[in-house]
Amino acid sequence: MFFTLLRIELFKIFKRPRTFIAFAAVAVIVILVQFALKINGKDFIQLYTDSQSDTFEIPYEKIQNGYFVCVAVLHLILIHVPLLVALIAGDMISGEANLGTLRLLAGKPVTRQQIILAKFFASTVYVVMLLVWMALFALLGSILLFGSEDLVIFKETDLHIIKSHDVLWRFFAAFVFAALALTTIAALALMFSTFSDNSLGPIVATVCVVIVFTIIQQLKVPVFEETVNPWSFTTHMLGWKGFFYVEKTADGETINGSIENPVALIKSSLVLMGYIFLFLLISIRYFNKKDILS
Amino acid sequence: MKKILILLAALPIIGTAKGQEVRDLLQKVKVKYDMVNDYTATGKMKTNVIFIKAPVATVKVYYKRPDKLKIKNESGVSFIPKGSVNVNMNNVLGLSNYEAIPGGTEKISGTDCRVIKIFPLSDEESIARATLYIDEKQLLVMKSVISTKENGTYELLMAYKKFATYGLPDKVELTFNTKDYKLPKGITVDYDNGTSKDNADKLKNKKGKVEITYSDYQINKGVPDSVFK
Numbered sequence: 001m002f003f004t005l006l007r008i009e010l011f012k013i014f015k016r017p018r019t020f021i022a023f024a025a026v027a028v029i030v031i032l033v034q035f036a037l038k039i040n041g042k043d044f045i046q047l048y049t050d051s052q053s054d055t056f057e058i059p060y061e062k063i064q065n066g067y068f069v070c071v072a073v074l075h076l077i078l079i080h081v082p083l084l085v086a087l088i089a090g091d092m093i094s095g096e097a098n099l100g101t102l103r104l105l106a107g108k109p110v111t112r113q114q115i116i117l118a119k120f121f122a123s124t125v126y127v128v129m130l131l132v133w134m135a136l137f138a139l140l141g142s143i144l145l146f147g148s149e150d151l152v153i154f155k156e157t158d159l160h161i162i163k164s165h166d167v168l169w170r171f172f173a174a175f176v177f178a179a180l181a182l183t184t185i186a187a188l189a190l191m192f193s194t195f196s197d198n199s200l201g202p203i204v205a206t207v208c209v210v211i212v213f214t215i216i217q218q219l220k221v222p223v224f225e226e227t228v229n230p231w232s233f234t235t236h237m238l239g240w241k242g243f244f245y246v247e248k249t250a251d252g253e254t255i256n257g258s259i260e261n262p263v264a265l266i267k268s269s270l271v272l273m274g275y276i277f278l279f280l281l282i283s284i285r286y287f288n289k290k291d292i293l294s
Numbered sequence: 295m296k297k298i299l300i301l302l303a304a305l306p307i308i309g310t311a312k313g314q315e316v317r318d319l320l321q322k323v324k325v326k327y328d329m330v331n332d333y334t335a336t337g338k339m340k341t342n343v344i345f346i347k348a349p350v351a352t353v354k355v356y357y358k359r360p361d362k363l364k365i366k367n368e369s370g371v372s373f374i375p376k377g378s379v380n381v382n383m384n385n386v387l388g389l390s391n392y393e394a395i396p397g398g399t400e401k402i403s404g405t406d407c408r409v410i411k412i413f414p415l416s417d418e419e420s421i422a423r424a425t426l427y428i429d430e431k432q433l434l435v436m437k438s439v440i441s442t443k444e445n446g447t448y449e450l451l452m453a454y455k456k457f458a459t460y461g462l463p464d465k466v467e468l469t470f471n472t473k474d475y476k477l478p479k480g481i482t483v484d485y486d487n488g489t490s491k492d493n494a495d496k497l498k499n500k501k502g503k504v505e506i507t508y509s510d511y512q513i514n515k516g517v518p519d520s521v522f523k
Contacts, residue, residue, distance in 0.1 A: 051476040054445065055502075056373040063371060075483070150349075150371040155484050156477055158345040161371055218480065229486070238485040245487060252342035254349040264487035 002114055009122035013088060019126070022084035023133050026077065030137040033073045034145055037064065044072070048154040066143035067151040067167050071244060073138040078178055078240065082185040082210045084130065089123040089189035090202035093287070097197040103292045116190070116284050123186035124179075131175050131182070139171055153244045160246050166256045174240040177269070181237035184272045185210065187279035188233075194287045210234060233275045236268035316394045316410045319428060324387040326433045327461040332358040332517040335462075336510045339365070339372060343502035345475040346373060353506065355381070356521045360388050364522050365506075375504055377448040377470045380440050383461070386424045387435075391415045402427045402436040403453065420444065434461060446471035457511050465507045472502040 013019050037044055041064035049058045093116075096102040105115060151167045153160040162170070185206065192202035213234040216224045229235045242265045247258035259265065335355040341348040351372040356364045363382040365374050379385065389412065397409035407427040414421055420442050427437035434454055441447045448470050452463035 047481060048477060051473055052373070054376070055470070055473055056375055058373065059367070059371055062367075079483070152371055154477065154482055156482050157484075158347065158475065161346070161348040161373075163349050163370065218483070235486060238483065241485040242487050245485070245489075246347055248347040251340060252344075252346065252348065253340060254347045256349070261487040261489055268485075 001110055002118060005110055005114060005118040006121055009092075009118045010125055013122055013126050019088060022081075022087065022130055025084060026081075026130065026134050027137055029077055029080075030073050030134070030141065033076060034069060034142060037069050037072065038145065041069075048159075062149050063152045064146060065149035065151070066139070066146040067148060067164070067171075069142040069146050070139045070171065071151065071153065073142065074134075074174070074178070074240070077134065077138070078181075078237075079214070081130070081134075081182060083207050085123070085127055085182050085185045086189040086203045086206035086210075088126050089186040090193050090206050091199040092119040092123060092190050093193040094196040094202050095193075095199045097292075098199060106292050112288050112290075113284050116194070116280065116287050120187060120190055120280060120283075123190060124183050127182040127186055128179050131179050135171070135175055151244070155245065160244065161254060162244065162246055163254070163256060170243040173243045177240040177243065177265070180269060180272050180276075181233075181240065184233050184237065184275050184279075187276045187283070191279040191283045191286075194283045194290065231271065233272060236271045239265055239268035239272075242268070316396045316408070319408065319430065320387065320394060320410065320412075320426075323428060323433045323435065323461075327383055327387055328359070330357070330359070330460050330462065331514050332356075333462065334512040334515070334517055335508045337506045337508040339367070339374075340505040340507075341373065341502075342505070343373075343472055344500040345472075346502075348372065355506070355508070356517050357382055358517045358519070358522070360384050362517075362519075362522045366521075375448075375468060375470050375502065377440075377442070377445055378468060378504065380438070380448045380450060381466055381468065381506070383435050383438070386412060386421065386426060386438065386440065389414050389419065389421075397425065400427060402429075402451070405429050405436055407436050432458060434458060457508075457513075460511075460513055462511055462513070463508065465505070468504045468506075470502050470504075472500055 042060045045058070045060050045063050046053070049056075049060075052058070093102065096105060106112060110118075148164050148167075150164050151162045153162065188209065189202055189206040192205045193199075196202050213228075213232045216228055217232060217234050242261070243259060245260035247255045247260050249255060333355075335357075337353055337355060339351045339353045341351075349370070351367045351370055353372065353374075354366050354368055356362075356366070361379075361382065361384060363379045365378050365381075367374070392415055393413040395411045395413070397411050400407055400409050406429075408430050410426045410428060412424045412426065414423075422441045422443050424441070425439040426435050428434070429436050432454070434452070436452055438450045439447065440450070448468060451467040451469075453465040454462075455464040457464065
């Protein structure tokens with residue numbers, strides 16, 4: 001019965017034209033970034049290498065490869081994707097309440113917990129499909145347009161060069177992590193959705209929460225860095241980048257297949273899973289007690 | 295009193311004689327290095343700079359007399375120090391207008407070396423001063439410290455084996471000054487995995503090192519000028 005419910009929820013999601021706005025938006029953003037980097041890639045890389053251009057010969061053309069472009073695209077796009085996820089997940093319960101179909105749904109021989117879980121898993125499928133779409137455009141498209149080479153990752157404190165044969169699995173892991181991060185947003189939006197009878201409120205509330213915590217994170221002031229940031233899901237959502245931070249030997253040599261501080265990534269995954277569990281728990285408890293009047 | 299005056303009068307003559315002696319030694323070393331008109335070498339390059347994590351690179355080094363030198367990573371990305379042109383000893387040995395001062399002897403990698411300080415006299419030279427540590431027996435530069443006018447000081451340590459007869463090293467260690475690695479704030483939005491704070495203080499004013507271990511030289515077989523563009 002649960003799978004039938006899930007299938008129905010997926011049908012509802014992919015029947016609505018608004019679902020495909022996200023797919024179109026992702027495609028447009030990726031193509032625009034790729035176009036910009038194709039034309040002004042060197043200028044973009046100079047932003048990162050300016051302080052070292054007197055000391056080193058900078059291999060601009062080699063740095064500007066498909067892997068680098070894909071990381072740049074993900075860096076730009078994944079900050080904004082929560083909005084696209086909130087558009088769908090924030091509408092899951094409240095949209096039905098607004099349309100007057102929630103009572104019909106609750107009248108079916110399924111538990112309310114099953115309804116929430118089916119809607120959550122349908123949102124997760126949507127998130128995964130959005131990421132697969134992104135991977136197709138951002139990774140495959142960039143490799144086709146720019147070719148493949150060693151990947152250079154610029155961090156605030158250092159830069160990491162990863163051999164091209166050591167890169168693909170990192171993208172796979174990064175997309176899996178991004179799926180976990182966006183599922184957290186889906187769970188949050190779903191939770192807000194159970195509280196409301198119109199879709200706009202949950203969508204705006206989700207986006208606001210993400211914006212507030214992102215700003216707190218970006219402020220980088222000790223009062224927040226020591227208290228809020230270690231537990232804020234927006235901090236841990238950036239974990240996908242951690243798969244591109246490599247470890248080095250005492251001589252400065254990159255260690256193939258390594259990740260800089262994998263424990264931090266495990267912690268981030270657990271924090272995100274904890275949030276998903278918490279948001280789902282609140283959603284189920286609230287929805288179980290909810291008076292469905294429409 | 296007379297003796298002291300004679301000694302004082304003789305000092306410049308002794309100094310000139312010693313200056314001529316080191317010039318002769320430098321000339322002999324130059325003759326040896328001039329046996330090589332061009333070369334193409336393959337090697338492994340290890341980069342050890344505090345803010346760079348880089349894999350060992352397979353590089354090709356192209357040289358053409360008098361001063362063309364290019365290091366290329368043909369199968370990957372490498373940040374090659376601009377001072378690597380100083381791997382070419384002709385930058386110093388090829389100077390025509392300079393002052394050379396003997397600086398005694400020093401042991402470099404177990405070999406007794408003559409220390410010679412060189413001061414270019416022409417304002418157009420990019421080198422401000424250079425110190426060469428020369429193995430007199432084999433006429434090889436074992437170490438050099440080159441101060442440039444614009445890009446700081448470079449220290450080169452050479453180890454010779456198979457190609458010593460041509461004055462070409464099997465291994466070169468280039469130590470150079472690095473500038474602070476800085477990015478505009480907020481441009482990267484890094485994931486905080488707890489390592490950034492540990493690294494931040496270590497990154498300031500450190501020396502960088504590049505080590506090239508050569509595996510093969512193709513000497514005097516011709517190198518096209520297009521390689522150096």
